[in-house]
Amino acid sequence: MVSEVQNNPTAILRVERLSMKFGGLIAINDLNFEARRGAITALIGPNGAGKTTVFNCITGFYKPTEGMLTMTRQNGEEYLLERMADFVITKKAKVARTFQNIRLFSGLTVLENLLVAQHNPLMLSSGFTILGLLGFPTYKKAASDAIEKARFWLEKINLVERADDPAGDLPYGAQRRLEIARAMCTDPELLCLDEPAAGLNARESAELNKLLLDIRDETGTSILLIEHDMSVVMEISDHVVVLEYGTKISDGTPETVKNDPKVIAAYLGVEDEEVVELIEQAEAAGVDDITAAVDLLSTEALLEIEEAHPDMAPAALIPSAPAKVRRTRATAAKKPTVKSATDTTAAKPAAASTVKSKPTNPAAKPPAAIKPGATANALAEPRGGKADKLIVIKGIGPVNERKLNEHGIFHFDQIAAWKKADIIAAEAYLAFDGRIAREDWIGQAKKLAKQSQVTPAPKKTGGAK
Amino acid sequence: MADVQKIEPDSVFAKAVKEGLLAGALAFGLFFLIVGFRTDQNIRNELVLNQRWGLLAIFVLVAAIGRFLLTAYITPWSEARSKNKRAAVEKEQSAFRKSFPKIGLGLLLIYPFLVILILWAYNGSIMGGLQGSLKYVDNFGIQILIYVMLAWGLNIVVGLAGLLDLGYVAFYAVGAYSYALLSTHFGLSFWLLLPMAGIFAALWGIMLGFPVLRLRGDYLAIVTLAFGEIIRLVLINWTVVTKGTFGISGIAKATLFGIPFTPGPTGFAALLGLPNSGVYYKIFLYYLILLLALLTAWVTIRLRRMPIGRAWEALREDEIACRSLGINTTTTKLTAFATGAMFGGFAGSFFAARQGFVSPESFVFLESAIILAIVVLGGMGSLVGIAIAAAVMIGGTELLRELEFLKRIFGPDFTPELYRMLLFGLAMIVVMVWKPRGFVGNREPSAFLHKRKMVSSEFTKEGHG
């Protein structure tokens, strides 16, 4: 992987063996990827996968524990970002960024925000303030140029009319656009956007897509973005890198990534509010706009919502939700690739039908027979007719739980008792390798088994921590 | 509210009576010991207790009646008033407000002559006018302008860059002692030492600022306070150089391009054929400090339109965003610190030339607190507001010295000066509670595209360090 990355001259940013540890917590573990010049690279993954940490390492806000971040500028200059201070990265290496929770200068006007972004060239032309203070014409010229540049970007983001209003007074979507324009005013070669579509409605999201494509095509700026909004990711990115638990699990074009079983497995673990968000967005945008991700997620979302809020009045959720699922299913039928993706996850052709029957009540109807390939201590059905909530174990999502149930695993003590051979067997049907040991399922299960004897296990979504 | 009160006037009255009684009881508790008894030393230097029940009764009554009136009449009245007249007044004031700086500046320019003319008319002789004006030019004009200049200097640090500096008086002291020491030891002239004092103070600003500027918020505040105290304590204790608490006296006066303000034949009065008087020097000093203050204002206004000034304000709004835009926050903070310190140094050397005497007593924390209070009361960042605040706070307390008629009311033992700082402190509280954002809370943008609109104070931030 490393050598392949190093030999690629089209990469604007190479991330090699990047690791970031916060005390005992490993936020990023040995990450390698690259962003191509002139392309839009998306960094996706469930919450807490370490995406923002990657950004903070790239832009110098964190010093990575290990690894190399090489930025190659258009003129061939190479910068090792991990060795540079944050402001130097923007100034010299020409990497600009936006923030997940918008960080505008709310008391400055929209125009001033864009002028602050042109600080370094203006400092030079003002002779580090001294010439400017004395009223030298070079600064006057530079200052009016700066305003023109700001006007250009304001026109781009459709905010010329509001140029003299305080940035804090803008609506949310406009603030997001302004933050992007402000970053662009630093003349970056790589623009890092941290969830630019978060909180935008469908129309604003579409505008954002256009803006980002414009930036890429007109200024040649490469874009690296973190995004949860799959409509943005799948529509505009040229390349997608998927993170989970700080490790890269997939890398490739949007098409390949969305069919990658590992990605699907990881995404089934996303938190329920995001799923709801996705469903809502899909609904707002009309059925045709539903992306593959939504398609895949919707059924699982219901499962998960039910798991997470069993005490919630089901009437609020269930009646409308299955209808939605059916609708998405109907569109999914037109997309064979997606369908097959679902099938690979479940590792058997009957998956679709199982899924369909599930939403009504997954826990009450455990499959009667144990599937082949089960571990030694498999049970035909849960003891006392009630299975433990296996999703409490970090790393087990609803899908895995279902698979485990199908393979006769219902209780924490069963997992706790797994031997090496059992782990291999379980990993075989769960379709991932090494995760059981890495996430210490056995240890977690042992603890939970002990707890469950005393108190009922706590409720928790399957979302990654 | 007004309607409710019309329906139930009794309940408001009853409430007011109750609150008045409570306030009286509270006042009794608060003042019982500290006002009811006065400790005095007798001839054997022992403390004896004198009882002052009458005074205590006055305090309690004032509190009770005041609270009663407030609840029963003033609050309903002001609520009704603010309801009726919310929108009406705004427009009328703006025309006056716009030209206010110009009118103020004009008044400042003719102030000494205005005073002389008025007193001339009042006394009937030019000498009477000249001598009489001494007090007004010195105590009011010069005194207020020194604070205006200091507050404008501190405004760069606190108001623009958002760095809370509680030790600003240290730079004032550096300027004053630079002038005092260099002029008494080396006989250097004021005009040479004025810029040098500024440079020294700026250097001190950088020296002190460098280690502490990475501290944030209140930590920065306490360290700057500590530095202010350290400098004062060194001035007290380093007696070999500073003569300790005795201070340095006999400091050379400033000259007008080499013309001294002395009574001799080469003096200013003799050269112009004017009668001998100390007032010329005061008038000269008045214009000197006016010039220095205007220089501060001019530099501040210019700097705000330069990249560095914008970076200061951006720093106040959001430091992390600044760094993401390639702004070196350390040097930006340092320049703010040094620029502010430099003006403090100028003011200090002026102070030494005016007094002819410096001692550590003039540089206590209280001075820093007063200057900071003026900046905040005026409205951070607003030059006009700060000037108004300085005139009100300093002029007001100076005025107390003049109130001879109070002696006629309270008896000849009454010394209004005793109450000067008490009233100053109370005024600080009252003004702040009344206008938390200061007299002029709105911010004027440094650049505009269509129209210069004031930025409301609800958007501006006050910085975190």
Add this chain to the structure above:
Amino acid sequence: MEYFIQQSINGLTLGSIYGLIAIGYTMVYGIIGMINFAHGDVFMLGAFMAMIVFLALTTFIGGVPVVLALLLMMIVAMLLTGLWSWTIERLAYRPLRGSFRLAPLITAIGMSIALSNFVQVTQGPRNKPIPPLVNGGITIYGTNITVAYKQMVIMFVTVILLAAFWYLVNKTTLGRAQRSCEQDRKMAALLGIDVDKTISMTFVMGAMLAAVAGTLYLMFYGVISFTDGFTPGVKAFTAAVLGGIGSLPGAVVGGLLIGLIEALWSAYFSIDYKDVAAFSILAIVLIFLPSGILGRPEVEKV
């Protein structure tokens, strides 16, 4: 060595007083993030109250046992100073809650100026000496180290108060309310905690500790003046920051450290520069440990 121990004992005595004042700073900072500049003057006011109570006792009653006198001084000073602090918070700080961060700082500075000048106006500008309350001391056997009884009283009272205070903060409903307000005021309010009352109580508690510190200060030095609020106040604030502002054990540790630094510096170097030493050490500590000794490091959220 004996000299060192002797000076350390002196330093710890002084440090106890600083620690008691510092708790008031640190609690208020912890709960509303504001530097209560008037706290030093509240301490001075407490000392004045104790002084007047003492004079009233000797004038109106005559000979009162020392222990009883001290106890009465402390209790009256605590109650009245608490009342003062409550009023100050109500008038000068509460109207500004939720407003601009510097506004309450300015009212606090204004309050500090007003308080000290109020005391000057009502009680006169001169020093107020009282006859020594507690005399004598013990010499530790076989050494020249003496511990004055008044030093023992100070340490004893400090330890008792800190224990009581620890109990109050960690084991009572009020303490829990305080800690929850410290974490998240809005959430605490949503959960039904009376935030305003909790904050008021914090001010009152801080002022009570300051009043005790004032009484002890008066007993130790035998004199008080209206200007005596500033220096101990700034020292105590320095102590609070040194220990890590917001941390209660930090305030005590910081206070003891500042006391030790002052005493040892005066003993071995120069008494003139003892305050310079204390402030310099503050600056140096903060440069290397930006959140103080026991403070929680501030994580920069990006």
